Amino acid sequence: EFVIVNGEFIERSEVKIDMEDRGYQFGDGVYEVIRVYNGKMFTANEHLNRLIESGKKIKMDISYTVEEMKEMLNKLIQKNNLDLGTIYMQITRGTAPRNHVFPGDHVLPTFVANTKEAARPIENMKSGVKTILNEDIRWLLCDIKSLNLLGNLMAKQKAVEAGCFEAIQHRNGTVTEGSLSNVLIVKDGKVITHPADNLVLNGITRQKVLEICRNNGMSYEETTFTLDDLNAADEVFISGTTTEVTPVIEIEGNKVGDGTPGPITKKLQELFEKEIEKECGN
Ligand code: PMP
Structure with missing residues (x-):
C-alpha cells in the first residue's frame, strides 16, 4: 500500500512522521476526504479548493495547486489500484519544537495522503x-x-x-x-x-x-x-x-x-x- 508524504510515494510502513509534527500535537492542520468511484475522484476540484481555503483560514499556505494535487492523488489511486473507496489527505503546519506560536515560513507543512477501499453505504x-x-x-x-x-x-x-x-x-x-x-x-x-x-x-x-x-x-x-x-x-x-x-x-x-x-x-x-x-x- 502506497501513501504520499510531501510529494513522495512511499510504502506505508516506511512513513516517518516526527512526534513534534503540529498536526499530532495540536491538531494544527486541515484535511479532506474525496470519494473514488470507478477509479476516478468525484468532485475533486471542489474538495481541493476547499482544502486550500481551509488552509488560508488558519493562515497556512498550501504550496500545491489544485492541478498538482489532482495529479499526485490520481497517481496514488493507480499505484494502489483503487476502484471504489476514499482518499484521505491532511496538511499540518509542519514539525517544530512544541510552541503555541506558529513556527514561521521556514518550517514546511506536512502533506500526507492515503487511500482506503470503501463500499458505498x-x-x-x-x-x-x-x-x-x-x-x-x-x-x-x-x-x-x-x-x-x-x-x-x-x-x-x-x-x-x-x-x-x-x-x-x-x-x-x-x-x-x-x-x-x-x-x-x-x-x-x-x-x-x-x-x-x-x-x-x-x-x-x-x-x-x-x-x-x-x-x-x-x-x-x-x-x-x-x-x-x-x-x-x-x-x-x-x-x-x-x-x-x-x-x-x-x-x-x-x-x-x-x-x-x-x-x-x-x-x-x-x-x-x-x-x-x-x-x-x-
Ligand atoms: N459536516 C461535517 C462536520 C463533516 O465532517 C462533513 C464530512 N466531511 C460534512 C459536513 C459533509 O461535507 P462533505 O459533503 O464535503 O463531505
Whole structure:
C-alpha cells in the first residue's frame, strides 16, 4: 500500500512522521476526504479548493495547486489500484519544537495522503438511518475542515452508543449539522438547510444537492431552522462524502414522516447518482 508524504510515494510502513509534527500535537492542520468511484475522484476540484481555503483560514499556505494535487492523488489511486473507496489527505503546519506560536515560513507543512477501499453505504441509503439530537458544543469556526474533531467524535460516539448512525447537532435550538454530515429537511416540497456560514462545514455533497435542486426546478432555501421545524419536517436527510444522500427515518426514537425515506429524498438520491455517473462513469 502506497501513501504520499510531501510529494513522495512511499510504502506505508516506511512513513516517518516526527512526534513534534503540529498536526499530532495540536491538531494544527486541515484535511479532506474525496470519494473514488470507478477509479476516478468525484468532485475533486471542489474538495481541493476547499482544502486550500481551509488552509488560508488558519493562515497556512498550501504550496500545491489544485492541478498538482489532482495529479499526485490520481497517481496514488493507480499505484494502489483503487476502484471504489476514499482518499484521505491532511496538511499540518509542519514539525517544530512544541510552541503555541506558529513556527514561521521556514518550517514546511506536512502533506500526507492515503487511500482506503470503501463500499458505498447502500443499505443506509435505501432504508434510512436513526439519529439522536445533541447540543453543538464545538468552536465557532466549523466552516474550516480542521483536524480538531473531538466535538464531532464525541457526538458520533454518543449516537452509536444509542444505536444510531448520526447525531443531529443544534445551538440553542437551531439545527446546525451532523457529526460528519450536513442536515437537510423537506417541508411542503422545499429543501431547507443551514446557511454556509461559520457554524457548519459547507459540504461538497450539500452544495451538489443544492445545485441539483437548482437545475431540476426543485425549491430550496439556505436558512436556519429550529428543532421544532426538524420535528415537524416531512422528510429529513443527511449529506456527506462518505454518507452521500442518506434518509433520516428516526430522531430520538420518533419517526420522521411515516418512518420511511421520503419521495424528495429519493428523487435527490437518483439525481445524485446521475452526477456520479456523469463524472466517474458507471
Ligand atoms: N459536516 C461535517 C462536520 C463533516 O465532517 C462533513 C464530512 N466531511 C460534512 C459536513 C459533509 O461535507 P462533505 O459533503 O464535503 O463531505
